[in-house]
Amino acid sequence: MxxxxxxxxxxxxxxxxxxxxxxxxxxxxxxxxxxxxxxxxLEFAISVLKDANRSGISMSGLVKFLEPEKKISGLTIPPGCTGICTMCSISFDGILIRHGIPVRPIGGGIVEIENRTPVRFTHMILYEHTTIDPLQVLMSQKTTSVTDVMRKGSGNILANIREFHMEAEPLVGQVLDELSGSNFSGVLDVGMPNVPLLGVPVSPQFIGIAAIGGTNPLAAIREADRWIQVQAMKGLIDVSEMDEIRDY
Structure with a gap:
């Protein structure tokens, strides 16, 4: 069965x-x-990861590289390939929950960026309607222009959105202040109670919060016509096993 x-x-x-x-x-x-x-x-991929981190288009600068034949989460890195572990934006939901803030995941999509300011979601796939990560789907359809955002400040990036009850707004503010001094740099925009965020409706008495998709640097690699295979939300990893991309 x-x-x-x-x-x-x-x-x-x-x-x-x-x-x-x-x-x-x-x-x-x-x-x-x-x-x-x-x-x-690999060297090209490292340069893209560095650029994405400097441009604020990645969730974090934390990264782990895996040589061929290394194993992780039941997968063996095949010959001729290098594995790259990067932070998934779902880590943000975990941070909020860890601080006692219940969150409702809404969906993932494409956000239009203009002059480094998020404008609206142009595509949206609701999490409750799919068994495949929306950002992984959208990246495979070549709907992004992450490289343009990094270089020119305008284009389309991957992002996702969740909502929390408006009574938790002060606590969310504290978490965001805490994150501002950490390795996490993925918050894209925070809405107002009962008001759509970047064009996406929220539930009554709830506030939307959008985060940059953790797969944006990987989408930029694909935009350069380099072969890349991505598995979003592959598993859990301790940050002690990871390094800062700026150290490479």
């Missing part, structure tokens, strides 16, 4: 509840995305 389908919103909740990352101490576990690139493209 086949196991029941697991929609992305359920998967997000599972991983978010297991996230233990403490931004103030920079310790604990986060949700990570796993990507495979050709080993010959």
């Amino acid at each position: 086949n196991p029941p389908l697991k929609f992305v919103n359920n998967k997000i909740e599972d991983y978010a509840l297991q996230t233990t990352y403490d931004p103030a101490k920079n310790e604990g576990s986060i949700v990570y995305n796993l990507s495979l690139v050709k080993t010959g493209d």
